[in-house]
Amino acid sequence: MGMLSIFPAWSADSAPVLSVLTWSEYLDPEIVEAFQAKTGYQLKFTYFETDETRDDYLIATDGSGYDLIMMNGYTMQMYQQRGWLAQITPADVPNLKHIDPKWLPRGTAAEQLYGVPYFWGTLGIAYREDLVSKPITRWMDLFDPAPELHGRIVMIKHSRDLIGMALLARGHSVNSTDPAHLAEARDLLIQQRPYVKSYSYVSLSEDSSLVKGTVLAAQVYSGDALMLQEHNPHIRYVAPDEGTNLWIDFWAVAAKSQNKEAAFAFIDYINEPENAAQIAEFVHYATPNLAADKLLSDEHHADPVINPSSEILKRSEFYNVLPPRVTRKWNAVFAEVVN
Template identity: 45%
Template sequence: MKRLLQSCVLSAATLLAAALLAVNIRAQELPSELVLLTWSHYFDPAVIAEFERANNTRIRLINFETDDGRDELLLETDGRGFDLIVANGTGVGKYAREGWLAPIEDRLVPNRELIAPQWFDYFPEAREYAVPYTWGTVGIAYRKDLYRKPVESWAALFKPDPALFGKIAMIRSSRDTVGMALKMLGYSMNSESIEEINAVAPLLVAQRPFVKAYSYPVIDAQSALVSGEIVMTMIYSGDALTLQQHHPDIQFVLPREGTGLWVDYLVLSTYSREKTLAYRFLNFINEPAVAARLMSYVNYASPNAAAEKLLPESILNNPVVYPPPEVLLEAERFTRLSPKAARLRKQLFANVAERTVAPD
């Protein structure tokens, strides 16, 4: 009986060990998951697939449409649920102060040293918390076959010609829309002046009937700018080039009053459950050949100096992507606004963009 009991105990132990081994094997076979909060169409699917295969993982992309939309999502989740986040320059410091970001360990992203120093210097917290991904400008894209007048000023968008009634699209972003309206009025896009910000209100109210949509344009063959449903829109530089590939009559302009120079960064979430995998991804996308492939896909300028040397001439020598030095000298960098100024801009924009237009 004792021997039988021992045999039963051994059998139970053997079964338990086998079960635990099977669970462990299945756990090893199941791919991990890296969650990336990003703009849509911002990473080449082929590059994503290559990283997934090499690391037995899955990358889940969660997309946002605007900077404001991303900020709202992060506030709702308290920065949780993501491993990596695409953040603009002003967002890096804001998210760090909220406690949402983990500092970047240089030894785990050795390819970070390939990035030109200026892209870390633009924003004080970038060197500690961020890895620069892209940079670009904001301007006007329009159909030159459907609107034949010269487009040289922000006034073409904010004080539109009657022919553009119901044919304009605006980015659903208080920072971009109010900022560029300030440029048109001769002010800094980073203005903290209540008087100057309020001066934008009548401009946006008068523009409202001309605006078909306050949303970022789709950047593929289904775009309303490609179909001609929209004739003019505010847009980021690389996306304008992407749309030009779908229609030859799409023109991109950086208005004479100046533009905004922005930088997008990848930041690591404090709450990431896959930090090791996240570091591998950050290093992988900064391998020069990979970074060049990514920029060729999104049509944006690369902060990675080694990758720039590998870019095709169609991007490297394209003034849409790499504006002339004199244009960049006149461009303003987006800087952090005071809470009061940011709230006023958001309220001003919401009063226009979310207002229901009464029928005639």
């Protein structure tokens, strides 16, 4: 009840609204219900399909219009530089204390946070083991696809995920700044382009093209594959042999938000160990919340998709922010491939 006093008064017919910009299927609706019931705030979700759509939304409004924003580590750095994000202190979000510091952005103290780690995972390939003649194990299986995969591949419409994995497939780092490496990756992508059904992100619903079988293989984030598996047990996830990207998603609060307190409250709420554990079980991702992790089932812990082996982790990299003129080159290549 004490919490209520810090929020403005509200009435039933004009509930205050928290605007949330996030991936779809990335929260347990029960938790959302519970938060709404507890605080009287109504959560209004805007889902983005790719990182770029989210960027476009925010560029169009110069970072306003949303209270809570979901993003990955290096995006958070860009948004922060642009001044779009509000600082988060342990006082704002007491449950920060449960977060394993190793998931915080490199070189940042808990006092200078602009985002709270939500989940981490890998980027990999989800595919239909029943519809392909041999298991997919490598990025090269996607970039130089067998005829059965032609026109039945979905690649993520994101320059880092697309060009980065092409670099990996060619044996280079996802953060390579060598123009020659980029040229190799570009050629590989141009060569792959005729066989790609679309540059987007597969839906996670039961109507997903991967579930239906119109798409046989797609770049997906690890936990999403498990969600898809619930719709179709023939879907397999693989963190490819060449290595992959290791990512962390953060919840951030917009600098221009008018409801910062409620936004902090939401972040705090989902980091209550029981809640964080429930969401992790729901979305099949590994949580950086240590207290929650202890509550998770053995099954969850044992799942190699959720918790990749140390070997995979060794072969995986986080995305670093690239030098601007390198980014410019990446943009050109990405535009050439995707547009």
